[in-house]
Amino acid sequence: xxxxxxxxxxxxxxxxxxxxxxxxxxxxxxxxxxxxxxxxxxxxxxxxxxxxxxxxxxxxxxxxxxxxxxxxxxxxxxxxxxxxxxxxxxxxxxxxxxxxxxxxxxxxxxxxxxxxxxxxxxxxxxxxxxxxxxxxxxxxxxxxxxxxxxxxxxxxxxxxxxxxxxxxxxxxxxxxxxxxxxxxxxxxxxxxxxxxxxxxxxxxxxxxxxxxxxxxxxxxxxxxxxxxxxxxxxxxxxxxxxxxxxxxxxxxxxxxxxxxxxxxxxxxxxxxxxxxxxxxxxxxxxxxxxxxxxxxxxxxxxxxxxxxxxx
Amino acid sequence: xxxxxxxxxxxxxxxxxxxxxxxxxxxxxxxxxxxxxxxxxxxxxxxxxxxxxxxxxxxxxxxxxxxxxxxxxxxxxxxxxxxxxxxxxxxxxxxxxxxxxxxxxxxxxxxxxxxxxxxxxxxxxxxxxxxxxxxxxxxxxxxxxxxxxxxxxxxxxxxxxxxxxxxxxxxxxxxxxxxxxxxxxxxxxxxxxxxxxxxxxxxxxxxxxxxxxxxxxxxxxxxxxxxxxxxxxxxxxxxxxxxxxxxxxxxxxxxxxxxxxxxxxxxxxxxxxxxxxxxxxxxxxxxxxxxxxxxxxxxxxxxxxxxxxxxxxxxxxxxxxxxxxxxxxxxxxxxxxxxxxxxxxxxxxxxxxxxxxxxxxxxxxxxxxxxxxxxxxxxxxxxxxxxxxxxxxxxxxxxxxxxxxxxxxxxxxxxxxxxxxxxxxxxxxxxxxxxxxxxxxxxxxxxxxxxxxxxxxxxxxxxxxxxxxxxxxxxxxxxxxxxxxxxxxxxxxxxxxxxxxxxxxxxxxxxxxxxxxxxxxxxxxxxxxxxx
Numbered sequence: 001x002x003x004x005x006x007x008x009x010x011x012x013x014x015x016x017x018x019x020x021x022x023x024x025x026x027x028x029x030x031x032x033x034x035x036x037x038x039x040x041x042x043x044x045x046x047x048x049x050x051x052x053x054x055x056x057x058x059x060x061x062x063x064x065x066x067x068x069x070x071x072x073x074x075x076x077x078x079x080x081x082x083x084x085x086x087x088x089x090x091x092x093x094x095x096x097x098x099x100x101x102x103x104x105x106x107x108x109x110x111x112x113x114x115x116x117x118x119x120x121x122x123x124x125x126x127x128x129x130x131x132x133x134x135x136x137x138x139x140x141x142x143x144x145x146x147x148x149x150x151x152x153x154x155x156x157x158x159x160x161x162x163x164x165x166x167x168x169x170x171x172x173x174x175x176x177x178x179x180x181x182x183x184x185x186x187x188x189x190x191x192x193x194x195x196x197x198x199x200x201x202x203x204x205x206x207x208x209x210x211x212x213x214x215x216x217x218x219x220x221x222x223x224x225x226x227x228x229x230x231x232x233x234x235x236x237x238x239x240x241x242x243x244x245x246x247x248x249x250x251x252x253x254x255x256x257x258x259x260x261x262x263x264x265x266x267x268x269x270x271x272x273x274x275x276x277x278x279x280x281x282x283x284x285x286x287x288x289x290x291x292x293x294x295x296x297x298x299x300x301x302x303x304x305x306x307x308x309x310x311x
Numbered sequence: 312x313x314x315x316x317x318x319x320x321x322x323x324x325x326x327x328x329x330x331x332x333x334x335x336x337x338x339x340x341x342x343x344x345x346x347x348x349x350x351x352x353x354x355x356x357x358x359x360x361x362x363x364x365x366x367x368x369x370x371x372x373x374x375x376x377x378x379x380x381x382x383x384x385x386x387x388x389x390x391x392x393x394x395x396x397x398x399x400x401x402x403x404x405x406x407x408x409x410x411x412x413x414x415x416x417x418x419x420x421x422x423x424x425x426x427x428x429x430x431x432x433x434x435x436x437x438x439x440x441x442x443x444x445x446x447x448x449x450x451x452x453x454x455x456x457x458x459x460x461x462x463x464x465x466x467x468x469x470x471x472x473x474x475x476x477x478x479x480x481x482x483x484x485x486x487x488x489x490x491x492x493x494x495x496x497x498x499x500x501x502x503x504x505x506x507x508x509x510x511x512x513x514x515x516x517x518x519x520x521x522x523x524x525x526x527x528x529x530x531x532x533x534x535x536x537x538x539x540x541x542x543x544x545x546x547x548x549x550x551x552x553x554x555x556x557x558x559x560x561x562x563x564x565x566x567x568x569x570x571x572x573x574x575x576x577x578x579x580x581x582x583x584x585x586x587x588x589x590x591x592x593x594x595x596x597x598x599x600x601x602x603x604x605x606x607x608x609x610x611x612x613x614x615x616x617x618x619x620x621x622x623x624x625x626x627x628x629x630x631x632x633x634x635x636x637x638x639x640x641x642x643x644x645x646x647x648x649x650x651x652x653x654x655x656x657x658x659x660x661x662x663x664x665x666x667x668x669x670x671x672x673x674x675x676x677x678x679x680x681x682x683x684x685x686x687x688x689x690x691x692x693x694x695x696x697x698x699x700x701x702x703x704x705x706x707x708x709x710x711x712x713x714x715x716x717x718x719x720x721x722x723x724x725x726x727x728x729x730x731x732x733x734x735x736x737x738x739x740x741x742x743x744x745x746x747x748x749x750x751x752x753x754x755x756x757x758x759x760x761x762x763x764x765x766x767x768x769x770x771x772x773x774x775x776x777x778x779x780x781x782x783x784x785x786x787x788x789x790x791x792x793x794x795x796x797x798x799x800x801x802x803x804x805x806x807x808x809x810x811x812x813x814x815x816x817x818x819x820x821x822x823x824x825x826x827x828x829x830x831x832x833x834x835x836x837x838x839x840x841x842x843x
Binding site: 048051053054055072073076077079080081083085086087088089090092093095096097099100101103104105106123124125126127129140153 | 496585586588589595596602691692839
């Protein structure tokens with residue numbers, strides 16, 4: 001059994017609102033998997049189904065080899081969860097919450113707890129009502145990271161953290177990966193996902209629209225090229241995978257599908273390259289292409305963008 | 312910019328947010344007065360009929376503790392007497408909900424912070440809440456008076472009666488304003504203010520049913536006592552009506568002073584650091600529920616002990632209350648003075664049953680607020696299952712309800728034994744009488760649990776409505792003739808009248824089984840449904 005999470009055709013609606021519309025998600029054991037999408041795309045609903053808090057309307061779900069709805073309690077001992085908006089009991093101290101959640105999960109590593117408190121600079125004697133959003137999030141993160149579990153489900157865990165703490169968080173996730181733990185990291189912070197994740201699933205309107213390693217996804221994106229040539233180029237418009245071609249005398253600007261880059265460069269060198277700037281594809285570009293011009297209910301946009309990307 | 316800048320705009324906003332709630336409260340309370348006048352007019356159309364009712368029922372200490380003293384035998388007097396306690400509780404609750412909603416609850420959720428960043432003075436939110444609450448009480452008072460006059464009651468008396476209810480609302484407007492400064496959450500502020508309301512009701516109950524030399528002055532401490540002490544349809548004491556406005560001005564001033572002395576979103580109690588580690592026992596859903604509920608339970612049980620001692624020690628002299636020779640004869644026919652003090656204690660202990668039911672419902676509904684405020688998710692995402700989590704809170708509801716009732720019985724027994732003698736056997740008798748209320752209170756809690764599992768969205772409103780209906784049946788059932796099958800809806804109708812009455816175990820067993828079945832249905836529903 002190598003899949004920590006294996007979800008196929010997951011469907012869930014709240015009344016008339018369709019939250020998940022046939023979502024597929026596969027997370028292999030030992031990987032850090034980025035789960036990307038804007039607010040309202042269905043990330044939190046997916047995670048809550050994986051936790052057995054919500055019942056799926058359809059589809060198959062395997063979590064650590066079990067059924068999260070029927071075997072919730074047994075599976076929960078093997079995972080830890082950090083919600084996106086952490087709300088705590090106002091008159092508990094941070095230390096009490098960390099211990100309570102850790103013990104309910106089946107035990108907490110005292111040494112690791114202490115070192116995490118230090119790394120995240122959290123004072124455990126303060127009552128939760130006095131914590132800021134970021135500090136409440138740290139409480140949940142420490143409780144999760146200090147537990148000895150196989151799988152971490154993190155729902156936008158860094159939304160309230162400052163840049164220094166975000167760096168600590170990235171360090172911690174890197175260590176988790178080295179320990180061989182599986183992490184599902186839901187986020188809309190692309191740099192975080194780019195820095196941490198082995199593989200990424202992008203979801204939109206309750207469906208996975210892209211999934212794969214970052215390298216694979218980059219293949220689907222375009223590199224921006226801007227060049228100054230010795231003479232006017234020839235035949236660029238006939239090359240496959242070239243988009244938005246703009247030729248002004250000897251100057252060329254265009255975008256090219258990354259897997260067609262080679263052909264374009266050969267054509268450009270034939271015309272004698274004076275200067276060349278190329279911008280590599282970013283996850284952000286990929287992401288924006290899926291969501292560009294996204295309005296409620298514009299299902300058609302995905303297919304159109306997708307077609308453009310793979311032409 | 313002064314501390315009141317923006318009050319006008321906030322008042323409009325509050326009025327808009329509350330428009331449905333206010334209409335419902337005002338309509339319901341006005342209708343309540345109108346129905347009482349109408350009902351009493353049909354039941355006792357003549358002075359002779361009213362006189363007969365008053366001699367038999369009007370001197371019953373149980374009724375006196377429920378409704379307060381009766382001044383005169385006119386239809387108006389009877390109406391004022393019947394409505395005094397519930398009318399005052401109604402306006403008091405309405406005022407508490409309005410004030411806390413627009414002050415502490417908004418501050419806790421952060422809505423007030425958003426508003427506060429606009430040019431809005433420090434006292435604007437408090438004052439706008441006070442304006443809305445006072446306005447609601449004035450409108451309500453005017454409509455109640457109009458309704459009473461329309462049903463044929465004298466104008467002066469109608470105005471005095473309605474002003475008494477509105478005055479009680481004003482007093483609790485002030486109480487809620489102070490509570491909103493002291494407590495740090497909306498829930499705690501409401502709890503504190505409602506606690507004062509319940510304490511006031513109990514003080515009035517004890518004061519009104521006290522014997523000739525007993526603590527009658529206790530009634531003056533209770534705003535719902537003022538509504539009857541103004542003697543609306545007798546020789547009206549108009550000066551009593553000043554008490555409500557005076558109370559709201561004094562308390563609101565106190566709240567405004569307190570508001571300056573604290574930070575936004577802070578209570579007045581200082582923040583102290585707590586333990587860096589969880590106690591070794593904090594490792595199960597039950598331990599979590601206990602930790603969340605223990606302070607509340609401690610407050611309730613101390614109040615229960617105090618209340619028990621007061622009613623227990625006032626029970627002995629209860630016979631002196633009866634004025635007419637005729638009613639004395641009735642009492643003796645009924646079984647003499649011990650029967651009388653038993654009836655008195657049984658009536659007051661059945662209040663305790665209702666109050667314990669209120670406690671139990673609030674504990675059960677904690678499950679729902681833990682769920683909606685997203686504190687349940689992290690717990691349910693651990694090895695703690697849904698059922699274990701819910702059972703943690705339900706166990707506290709059961710144990711707490713039993714504790715409150717046993718401790719009330721204990722206090723009553725100690726107070727009674729101290730004044731009237733009788734020692735340990737009296738104490739044991741009254742502890743059992745208190746405990747006998749538990750099955751009925753737990754049925755109400757069971758309904759709350761069933762709603763939480765099966766119809767979570769309706770659980771808050773539904774559970775409190777059920778409790779409200781049960782309270783209403785107890786109050787109405789005692790005077791207006793209601794068919795027995797309607798009264799039978801309330802689980803409290805089926806309890807043996809203890810102390811004094813025959814003990815029958817069957818209804819207690821049945822009620823307990825019903826409570827268990829309801830809770831089981833709730834748990835089964837919880838297993839199947841989505842969280843939130």
